[in-house]
Amino acid sequence: MKIKGIAAAKGIAAAKLFVIDLPQLRILRYTSDPDAETARFEQALSAVIGDLEMLRDTVSGRVSQDDIEILEAHRMMAEDPDFTSSVREMIRSGRCNAEYAANTVGRHIADSFEALDNEYIKTRAEDVRSIVYRINCKLLGIQMPDLSLIREPVIIAAKDLTAADVLMVGREYLCGFATVTGSWTSHIAIMARSMQIPAVVGADNLMRNVRHGDLAILDGSEGCLITDASEDVVREYEEKREQFIHEQNSLYELKDAPTVTVDGHEVEIYANVLPQFEADSFPQTGAQGIGLYRTEFLYLERDSFPDEELQFQAYKEILEGCRGRRVIIRTLDIGGDELPKYIRQDKESNPFLGLRAIRYSLHDPKIFRLQLRALLRASVYGKLAILFPMITTIDELRQAKAYLEEERQILEAEGIAVADDIEVGVMIEVPAAAVSAYALATEADFFSIGTNDLIQYAFAADRMSEKVSYLYQPLHPAVLSLVRMAIDGAHAQGKWCGMCGEMAGDEDAIPLLLGLGLDEFSMSEGLLLSSRKLINSLSYEKTRKLAEEALRKATQEEVEKLVRDFMIENRV
Ligand code: PEP
Ligand code: MG
Numbered sequence: 001m002k003i004k005g006i007a008a009a010k011g012i013a014a015a016k017l018f019v020i021d022l023p024q025l026r027i028l029r030y031t032s033d034p035d036a037e038t039a040r041f042e043q044a045l046s047a048v049i050g051d052l053e054m055l056r057d058t059v060s061g062r063v064s065q066d067d068i069e070i071l072e073a074h075r076m077m078a079e080d081p082d083f084t085s086s087v088r089e090m091i092r093s094g095r096c097n098a099e100y101a102a103n104t105v106g107r108h109i110a111d112s113f114e115a116l117d118n119e120y121i122k123t124r125a126e127d128v129r130s131i132v133y134r135i136n137c138k139l140l141g142i143q144m145p146d147l148s149l150i151r152e153p154v155i156i157a158a159k160d161l162t163a164a165d166v167l168m169v170g171r172e173y174l175c176g177f178a179t180v181t182g183s184w185t186s187h188i189a190i191m192a193r194s195m196q197i198p199a200v201v202g203a204d205n206l207m208r209n210v211r212h213g214d215l216a217i218l219d220g221s222e223g224c225l226i227t228d229a230s231e232d233v234v235r236e237y238e239e240k241r242e243q244f245i246h247e248q249n250s251l252y253e254l255k256d257a258p259t260v261t262v263d264g265h266e267v268e269i270y271a272n273v274l275p276q277f278e279a280d281s282f283p284q285t286g287a288q289g290i291g292l293y294r295t296e297f298l299y300l301e302r303d304s305f306p307d308e309e310l311q312f313q314a315y316k317e318i319l320e321g322c323r324g325r326r327v328i329i330r331t332l333d334i335g336g337d338e339l340p341k342y343i344r345q346d347k348e349s350n351p352f353l354g355l356r357a358i359r360y361s362l363h364d365p366k367i368f369r370l371q372l373r374a375l376l377r378a379s380v381y382g383k384l385a386i387l388f389p390m391i392t393t394i395d396e397l398r399q400a401k402a403y404l405e406e407e408r409q410i411l412e413a414e415g416i417a418v419a420d421d422i423e424v425g426v427m428i429e430v431p432a433a434a435v436s437a438y439a440l441a442t443e444a445d446f447f448s449i450g451t452n453d454l455i456q457y458a459f460a461a462d463r464m465s466e467k468v469s470y471l472y473q474p475l476h477p478a479v480l481s482l483v484r485m486a487i488d489g490a491h492a493q494g495k496w497c498g499m500c501g502e503m504a505g506d507e508d509a510i511p512l513l514l515g516l517g518l519d520e521f522s523m524s525e526g527l528l529l530s531s532r533k534l535i536n537s538l539s540y541e542k543t544r545k546l547a548e549e550a551l552r553k554a555t556q557e558e559v560e561k562l563v564r565d566f567m568i569e570n571r572v
Helices: 034-059 065-079 081-094 098-115 119-140 163-168 187-195 231-254 279-285 296-300 308-321 358-363 365-381 394-413 431-435 437-443 451-459 477-492 510-516 525-535 540-551 556-570
Strands: 002-004 006-009 012-020 154-158 174-179 199-201 215-219 224-227 266-273 290-294 326-330 383-388 423-428 446-449 496-499 520-524
Touching (some): 012 174, 034 065, 034 081, 034 098, 034 119, 065 081, 065 119, 081 098, 098 119, 154 215, 163 187, 187 199, 187 266, 187 520, 187 525, 215 231, 231 525, 279 308, 290 520, 296 308, 308 326, 308 383, 358 365, 365 383, 365 394, 383 394, 394 437, 423 431, 431 437, 431 451, 431 477, 437 446, 451 477, 477 496, 477 540, 477 556, 510 525, 540 556
Parallel strands (some): 012 154, 174 199, 266 290, 290 326, 326 383, 383 423, 446 496, 496 520
Antiparallel strands (some): 006 199, 012 215, 215 224
């Protein structure tokens, strides 16, 4: 059976399916014998404690000490006498079943933690809920998957998958994943491209058609998951896979080549990376710099805020690994589709339009300042550029720069060295910023256009929703106009303009972006060399005319046709 979805990350994998189908537990109350229920509770409790101890032993050495401490905190919560004795007491006095008692006591404790005005204790409420869920799964005989225990190559199939889930799985075992939710620009899809593992998202019929443990083929290029494959189909995909690997290898020759058109117009191709990127491998990627280092993944993979030292080490490592090449590090971009578990934020009805990215940082300057301090300290180890996400008005840029300047002065007063050539850039992700690019460029050193968001905000179409994913139209003339405004605004002030949204690595968009004058293209590692090959085959003068013509079209389809015809005529 072929289950179709959105092709989110290229590549082909064949492995056993690991299906995550977490049920919503329905806990009912019923009257039962207190001795029998107490015994059930004790048994479930010690099984959960045993699981947690085993998990701690298996992951130790592979995850940080902080992560181990979180597991320990969970285990201690399960053993907490306040919790356990209250459950026993409720079973006895209420003559109720164990799961009802555990649930009621757990909810009571979690709510009381949450009501306190203490961030640390508030985060413990999550621990309580997680423990109670585990205990109730044991009581109800529901198997709960533990992704960090995976010890064989798997393709994960899930309704929904978070970045943290993916990070839990040992890198060597994760062959790819398929999800029901998500779109080409959702963070989980971007993550797959960055990790260079195939992924399919937005596969509506996935969960009805997969069985844990079955063999499956995942084709992230075509966007499908195949179960019950016949031998012929398996052979066909093996060939496809070999061809894919062969193409990737032949591109490797372009690793150290410049990115320059046939008529001598030079641009740069950078890589978008996550903190998990091995900085030492930078020279092998063929990238001329790092165009987007998404710091939020440092925050998302953890159970508490990464402290200054941890951040400093991470930034230092990437700066050193890139040996003097520009490294653009984006400050925290949370909110929208990703929020670390330990951040409690009032639920917003439109989180993508709410307290997200720079808005969150300016709202909680303590966290922002700490990140800026870590960045400034690391700046002496390479060529740092700091990028502020989702800037909408020049006032936000001014405020962010003021914090940066204050932190610089504090560090200098402490006698800590800070580089004096740090560039400060603005992400152009909101239409208002694109329209006011000229003004923003007076106070920014560069722009990086974030088309994933720019398109969602320009078309008012949630990037997480499969239902409106038809409105993700990077080649629409409206998008091209906004991109042009950003580039022209930067150039008019003598600044440079890059792009780190997924559009920068889209082979249909590249000739247009080149013609619009984009200076730097930043994309997932897997797309870098084929994009260089494409640019090196084009004439800049001709792409300029192509872009002019595209701006006069009415629809994305018309632009697509224009580009396709252009490629047939002009590719050298
Ligand atoms: C973008 O919006 O284009 C971008 C690069 O940022 P993110 O995808 O992380 O929101
Ligand atoms: Mg964005």
